[in-house]
Amino acid sequence: MAGLKDRYGPWAVVAGASEGTGLAIARHLASEGIHCVLVARRAGPLEALAADLRAEFGIETVVAPVDLSLDEACEQVATAVGAREIGLYVSNAGADPTGAHFLDAPIDDWVGQIQRGVITTMRSCHRYGTAMRARGRGGLLLIGSGGCYGGGAYMSVYSGLKAFGLNFAEGLWAELSPHGVDVLFMALSTTDTPALRKLLAAKGVPLVEGLADPADVAAHAFARLPHGPITNWGQADDEPGMSPVSAAARRQRVLAIGESTRRIFGS
Numbered sequence: 001m002a003g004l005k006d007r008y009g010p011w012a013v014v015a016g017a018s019e020g021t022g023l024a025i026a027r028h029l030a031s032e033g034i035h036c037v038l039v040a041r042r043a044g045p046l047e048a049l050a051a052d053l054r055a056e057f058g059i060e061t062v063v064a065p066v067d068l069s070l071d072e073a074c075e076q077v078a079t080a081v082g083a084r085e086i087g088l089y090v091s092n093a094g095a096d097p098t099g100a101h102f103l104d105a106p107i108d109d110w111v112g113q114i115q116r117g118v119i120t121t122m123r124s125c126h127r128y129g130t131a132m133r134a135r136g137r138g139g140l141l142l143i144g145s146g147g148c149y150g151g152g153a154y155m156s157v158y159s160g161l162k163a164f165g166l167n168f169a170e171g172l173w174a175e176l177s178p179h180g181v182d183v184l185f186m187a188l189s190t191t192d193t194p195a196l197r198k199l200l201a202a203k204g205v206p207l208v209e210g211l212a213d214p215a216d217v218a219a220h221a222f223a224r225l226p227h228g229p230i231t232n233w234g235q236a237d238d239e240p241g242m243s244p245v246s247a248a249a250r251r252q253r254v255l256a257i258g259e260s261t262r263r264i265f266g267s
């Protein structure tokens, strides 16, 4: 089987790369010789990571300090990317930093989360996916959450935008895998990231046990990327776990929908 670099190189964009799972994903890619465009709001941590990755793995880096919740985010990242060939787009930034009920946080906080998690992700997948399909190879990796499978208190917007990611990835997988482009939505459970630690500390809640290690999450993402559209952290492909149905069962459902839509729209 081709290595990650052949499948998803020469460059990857990691959106939300400065810490946690995004940083672990960038490190994993760099260790495989893939050059990285590192995106987050804070330039300092991105510059430090870029220097580490260049020194340790000899790859090239581009730092793009961009707020993904702004209308112009996708264009700003594209400007930083320039003419570089992007073989992988990773949508990682997506946690809810508010930890609030819907009515107890300003509406603009929620709109920003939708812009970051839905609109910017969609625009980016359209931009980079178009070039990947033309090339006949590439990957789109969307980091999600078990919250995608249903709503709950403190999760009204978060679970909704993760449900968008789940359904969007299933559709993209059906449309793009015949063209050699891998698509994966990875539903995480609690993971030991600075964002989670910060939220728990702000709420005065002790660190929960059994958190996933971001490096393990990154390794799992790349083991499963060729086997989309979904993987649930901690569950085998045929185990339901957080979801009412397993990833394998959802895959069968996506394929069945493809059969019926083909009858209407053609191949």
Ligand SMILES: NC(=O)c1ccc[n+]([C@@H]2O[C@H](COP(=O)([O-])OP(=O)(O)OC[C@H]3O[C@@H](n4cnc5c(N)ncnc54)[C@H](OP(=O)(O)O)[C@@H]3O)[C@@H](O)[C@H]2O)c1
Pocket: 015, 016, 017, 018, 019, 020, 021, 022, 039, 040, 041, 042, 043, 066, 067, 068, 069, 091, 092, 093, 094, 095, 096, 116, 143, 144, 145, 146, 188, 189, 190, 191, 192, 193, 194, 195, 196
């Ligand atoms: N940690 C968990 O327990 C857990 C559980 C389930 C799912 N997940 C999912 O895993 C992913 C990563 O979660 P996380 O805990 O590491 O927190 P996160 O806040 O989603 O990700 C942190 C990274 O995203 C960047 N970021 C956040 N908002 C941004 C924005 N508006 N524009 C640009 N960059 C932004 C941060 O850097 P800057 O602050 O510099 O912008 C940082 O690099 C998310 O999609 C989340 O939903 C996490």
